[in-house]
Amino acid sequence: MSTPLHVVIAGGGTAGWMAANLFAALCPKERVRVTLVESPDIGIIGVGEGSTPTLKRFFEIIKVPEQVWMPTCNATYKVGIKFNDWSPKSGIHSYRHPFISQTDIFTQRAFEVNCHTRRLGLDTHTRPEDFLINGVLAKKNLGPLTPAHFPFTIQYGYHFDSALLGQFLSEHAQKQGVTHIKKGILAVKTHPDTSIASLLCDDDTEISGDFFIDCTGFRSLLLQQTLGVQFKSYKSNLFNDSAVVLPTSISNTIPSETEATALSAGWCWRIPLQNRFGNGYVYSAEYLSPDSAEEEFRRHLGILDSDDSCRHLSMKVGQVEQHWKKNCLALGLSQGFIEPLEATALHLVQICAEMFISKWQQGDYSSTHQQAFNAFAKERFDRVRDYIVAHYKLNTREDSEYWRDNRENDAISSSLANIINCWFQRKDLTQEIKRQDIGMHWDPISWHCLFSGYGAYPPLAPDQPGKGDHFAEKNIDTFVQGCALNFESHNANLASLLE
Ligand SMILES: Cc1cc2nc3c(=O)[nH]c(=O)nc-3n(C[C@H](O)[C@H](O)[C@H](O)COP(=O)(O)OP(=O)(O)OC[C@H]3O[C@@H](n4cnc5c(N)ncnc54)[C@H](O)[C@@H]3O)c2cc1C
Structure with missing residues (x-):
């Protein structure tokens, strides 16, 4: 062998x-050691x-149940994201983008029809979280775990302490046979064909390998610094390049959603962990x-006078021109x-790693499918970027140049321009997403949530016939509230992990 x-x-x-x-x-x-x-x-x-x-699938693949990793990483469930203050002019203070679950099959048509009717100028109910089950769960602080008799799958992600998750994954990987070496890499040695031969460590030892994965963070020691792959910045599309970070104490009732609140030159996340x-x-x-x-961040958190010190970070936003080069x-x-x-970000790590492994194995561990993989990764990054850019393009804030410049920024892809045009021209958005074949990135319902959440609609028509609101006519509220009766509080879901 x-x-x-x-x-x-x-x-x-x-x-x-x-x-x-x-x-x-x-x-x-017998084929790969790590x-x-x-x-x-x-x-x-x-x-x-x-x-x-997607992270749920990751833990399924590595066969680690929630009861094992979640308490260790202070993790909580996440059913979606609540956006605050992104579109004040439309009169919408906040909206939710819930993860789409199976029960939404029964209500999403009504949501889409209502959005279309509203685009025609008629007054219909278009708040995403009133139609989609995860939105209802978030509003009521319910968790996503379903009782055995509930026949539908609820989609959810997680919030977690990333340092603890790293430690957990390190221990688990080592139990699966991964060798862990704690050394600084001083230099990267290459073969005559410029593929990577070995990593030269700070104790003068060398680690040679057949294939190398560059996970050195923004430094990109192997792919960018050694193999010279260029970085394509998204700066013209996305202005944010910095972050300031500070934890605060948790509430008694732990929310099951992330909050993203727009401030004067960006936005603030609030992620609930167990502690x-x-x-x-x-x-x-x-x-x-x-x-x-x-200062603005501290004021927003209500801790202007706290002695706790903030962490400041810089972000390099964009993607490499080739995700896989040589070995x-x-x-x-x-x-x-x-x-x-x-x-x-971790979603992209996971799907790129999964896709790479699949292509590598299909090509019998050769670079046969390198081009196809690189096209896949580039497309994924570009389409995720577009969905994020849409949040800025559609904002209706007037409090700063930042928000006005974002709104007026014409550096958007043709894919996104076509989606926005389709919406405002009252055409079929689902068909447009199908035509572009981009539904695997963000599905039509997510785009409907985004546009509706921003109140991106024409003014109401002067004559309102008073009919055509599917939220009322199809008893959507009764249906989703009935479904919600099957769920326990998020706190109870978290407690059940320890049973
Ligand atoms: C402000 C901010 C918020 C974010 N929020 C989210 C979020 O909510 N969700 C999400 O999915 N992602 C988020 N991300 C992204 C996420 O943090 C990263 O994608 C994730 O942590 C993976 O980072 P990494 O492992 O690529 O790099 P890093 O965490 O930077 O790790 C780099 C590793 O390389 C090692 N290394 C570097 N140089 C050398 C060397 N010379 N020798 C040996 N080792 C070396 C370091 O020791 C370290 O172990 C956020 C990022 C930022 C900046």
């Missing part, structure tokens, strides 16, 4: 450890605390100095980053 290929992962942040676990779970041990090397001195970024529902709220203000340093951002794949911040408004 031939010796297994040696996959060397550089970097032990969440991306590195997610990759290590996925390789260990999805690649046969080593992860991380510096004991360079810390992880440590701020990624919210996920999409604290994670908070952060993501902003553009071109419009606001770090000191002013911190190196970048995952995590080293491959790119889109600001965390929809908490998509």
Whole structure:
């Protein structure tokens, strides 16, 4: 039998450890062995605390039940995101973008029809969270766990402490046979064909490998610094490049959603963990100095006089031009980053790692499918960017140049321009998403939530026939409230993890 290929992962942040676990779970041990090397001195970024529902699949793949990892990582359930103050002029103070669940099959048609009717100028009910079950759960502080007799699957993600999650994933990966080396990488050695040969460590040892995964964060030591892959900035599309972060104490009732509140030059997240709220203000340093951002952030949190010190971070927003080059794949911040408004970073790590492993294996561990993989990763990043850009493009705030500039910014992709035009021209958005074949990134219902949440509608027509509101006619409220009776409080769901 031939010796297994040696996959060397550089970097032990969440991306590195997610990759290590996925390789260990999805690649046969006789074909692939995995080593992860991380510096004991360079810390992880440590701020990624919210996920999409894709992370549920990650834990299913690595066969770790919620009862095992969630309490260890102070994790909570996440049924969606609540957006505050993004579109005050439309009269909408807040709206929710719930994760879409199976029961929504019964109500989403009514939601879409109402949105269309409202686009024609008739007064219909179009608040996403009143139609979609996860929105109702969030409003009532209910958790997403269903009793055995409830026949529908509820989609949910998680909130978690990223440092604890990293530790947990590190221990789990090592139990699955991943070798862990704690050393700084000083240099990267290459073969004559410029593919990577080995990592030279700070104790003069060398770690050679057949394939390398660059998880060194924004540094991108292997893919960008060594292999010279260019970074394509999204700066013209997305202005935010900085963040200031500070935790606060948790409430007695723990919410099951993230909040994203627009401030003067960006927005602030509030992520509920079991023991604290994670908070952060993501902003553009071109419009606001770090000191002013911190002051505004503290005022928003109601802790202007607190002695707790904030952490300031810079963000490099964009993606690499090639995610897989030669014998190196970048995952995590080293491959790119889109600001965390929809908490998509770890989602991208996971789907890229899964897709890479699948293509690599299809090509018998060769680079046969490299081009197809790179096209996949680029498209994923671009389409996630578009959905985030739409939040800025549709804002109706008037309090600063930042919001006006975002609204007037014409640096948007043709894909997004076509979606926005389709909506305002009252055409069929579902068909447009189908035509562009982009439903796997954000489905039509998510786009409806976004447009409706911003109140992106024409003025009401002077004559209202008083008919055609499917929310009332189809008794949507009775249906969703009835469904909600099956769910326990989020606190009860969390307590049940310890039983
Ligand atoms: C403000 C902000 C908010 C975010 N919020 C979210 C969110 O809500 N949800 C989400 O999914 N994502 C979020 N993210 C992104 C998320 O934090 C990252 O995608 C995730 O933590 C993965 O980071 P990483 O592992 O790529 O890099 P890092 O955490 O930076 O890890 C880099 C690793 O490389 C190692 N390393 C670097 N150089 C060397 C060297 N020379 N030798 C040896 N080792 C080295 C370090 O020791 C470290 O282990 C957020 C990011 C930011 C900036």
